[in-house]
Amino acid sequence: MSVRRVKRLVGTVLSTAALLAGLSAFPATASGQQPPEPPEGFVAAGDLPAKEELPAAPFVIGAYAVAWVLVFGYLWSIWQRLGRVERELADVSRRVEAGGRR
Amino acid sequence: MNNVARSVGSAADKRMKKLFAPAAVVVAAMFAYGLVLIADAPTESTMGLVQKIFYFHVPSWFAMFAAAFTCGIASLFVLIRGRKSADRVALAAAELAVVFGLIGLITGPLWGRKAWGVYWQWDAKLTSALVMWLIFVAYLLLRRYGGAGSEKLSAVVAIFGMANVPFVYWSVNLWRTVHPLTSVVPTLPPVMRGTFWWCVVMFIGLYVLLLAARVRLEKRRAELDALFLAIED
């Protein structure tokens, strides 16, 4: 039993050492690629020229609509299923009590 | 026999039932106020109106990671202790991870279409989030179609998924990235930051509520099964 424990301890130490080695080695070697310039931080809306392209409103409304539909759809489905299970539970318990002790 | 019928609906259940309605009202109120806050928040310059999707997009990812984390921890308990209650929480959390992840995955491309011109650009954050989402979809598929004994198997999948988070992030990040840097959040002006954190709290609250509801559903189902089994005796 103690041999197993020793083996386990050695295994844990080795894996932790490897983990730490990996943690230190990987970020060092991966510094290479620089990502393209993403927008940094926040810039307040001044009077910027209105851009041509796609109207933003449908996207925003669409996004919020999707979030609402999914959340409330899920809530509703739980509600339905819960109702069904509760009804069946009540039904079966009634049958059990009616059947008396067996 | 009657003991089984009486054990259905314990004191803890009644307490949870009492808390549920007020909690739901609170979250609904937060939702409504959140919308007001979002509408009032200043518009960002480079991206304009569409940036407001940010208030739902990022918090829903927060909720998804909360769900994923919950599922991972619960799965550890399933595997190590074999507790049924942990298994119910893991299943509920996985479902919620898929739901909130879906919200993030749909709002993200909608934002991207307007802001970057394309729906999908293999950007690091969205892609690694997609991979995590896929792992939880796989979890649910395993639970549904794996037959008996898939509780333990799916627990292993969830644990492996959790362990995978840094790897997925590193590999996809090293592969490419165009996503705004995470430093966007601290550089937000106070008004936007307030709205943002309000939405985060709201989504987390929503997550907890839905988790509680879903776990309750599983618990009732388990009680029903136990009742059926007791009858057969």
Add this chain to the structure above:
Amino acid sequence: MFLRTVWLVVRKDLLIEIRSREIVYTTLFFAVSCVLVFAFGFVREGRPVEDAAAGILWISIAFAGTLALGRAFERERQSETLRALMLAPVERPALYVGKLLGVLLLLAVVEAIVVPLVALMFQAPIFRHPVLMGALLATGTIGFAAVGTLFAAMLVRARSRDVLLPILLYPITIPVIIGGVRGTAALLQADVDVPMATAWLSMLAFFDVVFITLALWTFEPAMTE
């Protein structure tokens, strides 16, 4: 005792495989067909699309690996030998390591054929940095097989196991595929990027350590009732 068990399991699998050669031949043929099918998709006017070689190589390994895993454990299931193995008074992790080594040997044979084939068909200079390339292939295959062996063993008693194995395996091994493909591509491209390849290699090695450890911990709880 641990190593002896591992050796016994590997020897058993090797003996069966040497006698029937079923999995080796079928997996090899499948991998070669994979490469061909992808070639038809990605070679335009006799010249392959850039970076196609790396992607095709790793995808073929992944597909062939999934097939081999499925077959290896199907064999165990048919003869109920897995239950017999679990009943034996040996350390469970040793069984896992034994099966893993068997799968790795099989994949090594497959890769020994497929890698030169890809080099040939896509005019990819795979032997320019043999050590680094070999290390990438090794760590990538180990990562894939480590997760795959555990999942295939877990799924032996599940329903729909054939389709569930890829469903579970691919999302979790995506970092391995990304690492393998990008690392290999870094070595195959015109201006070789050795630091990048080394970065991917260290990620793959790290993945291997973490996931083999995880698999060793979870094998016993997952396989027992």
